[in-house]
Amino acid sequence: MKTALYIIVVIVGFIAQTTAFHFSGGVGPWPDFALLLAVYGGLRFGSAGGIQFGAVVGLIHDMISVGTVGASMLVRGLIGFVSGKLREKYVSDSFVTRTLLVTGATAFDIFLYGIVTKTFLGYDLGTYMWASVVPQVFLNLLFSLLVFAAIKWAEEKMDSTHASFEMRRKYAPVK
Numbered sequence: 001m002k003t004a005l006y007i008i009v010v011i012v013g014f015i016a017q018t019t020a021f022h023f024s025g026g027v028g029p030w031p032d033f034a035l036l037l038a039v040y041g042g043l044r045f046g047s048a049g050g051i052q053f054g055a056v057v058g059l060i061h062d063m064i065s066v067g068t069v070g071a072s073m074l075v076r077g078l079i080g081f082v083s084g085k086l087r088e089k090y091v092s093d094s095f096v097t098r099t100l101l102v103t104g105a106t107a108f109d110i111f112l113y114g115i116v117t118k119t120f121l122g123y124d125l126g127t128y129m130w131a132s133v134v135p136q137v138f139l140n141l142l143f144s145l146l147v148f149a150a151i152k153w154a155e156e157k158m159d160s161t162h163a164s165f166e167m168r169r170k171y172a173p174v175k
């Protein structure tokens with residue numbers, strides 16, 4: 001059942017990222033839901049699940065966006081893995097931890113994506129990095145509050161509904 005929840009979250013996130021923000025008339029960066037989902041996957045599922053969740057989210061991102069195929073999958077998989085490994089070994093899942101992870105993951109994402117795509121095309125990586133990092137970190141932090149809270153709420157709602165269903169089934173009168 002939770003698998004369906006994560007599939008729905010990924011689909012809704014990509015619909016928002018690829019349509020709603022692009023047609024809003026705004027100029028500049030948009031929140032990176034694929035990155036936020038990779039961080040969340042690492043925090044939720046650990047390093048092994050984080051790399052898998054991040055790679056799948058990155059692959060879907062690669063398939064629906066224009067650009068280098070495989071770059072997003074590689075970067076999001078690494079971010080999911082690092083988030084999961086940090087969660088397993090060093091940090092707890094708190095507001096400060098999520099803020100630092102999203103900030104670091106955004107900078108890491110821009111750096112790795114720049115290396116994979118921009119360097120080979122002759123762009124200056126330093127200029128690309130500094131022009132992109134600050135606004136993208138701000139937007140990702142802002143939207144991570146909403147995305148993480150919404151996913152957490154949906155998980156808790158599913159858990160309580162499932163527990164309620166199991167309780168009714170367990171104590172239902174036998175006919």
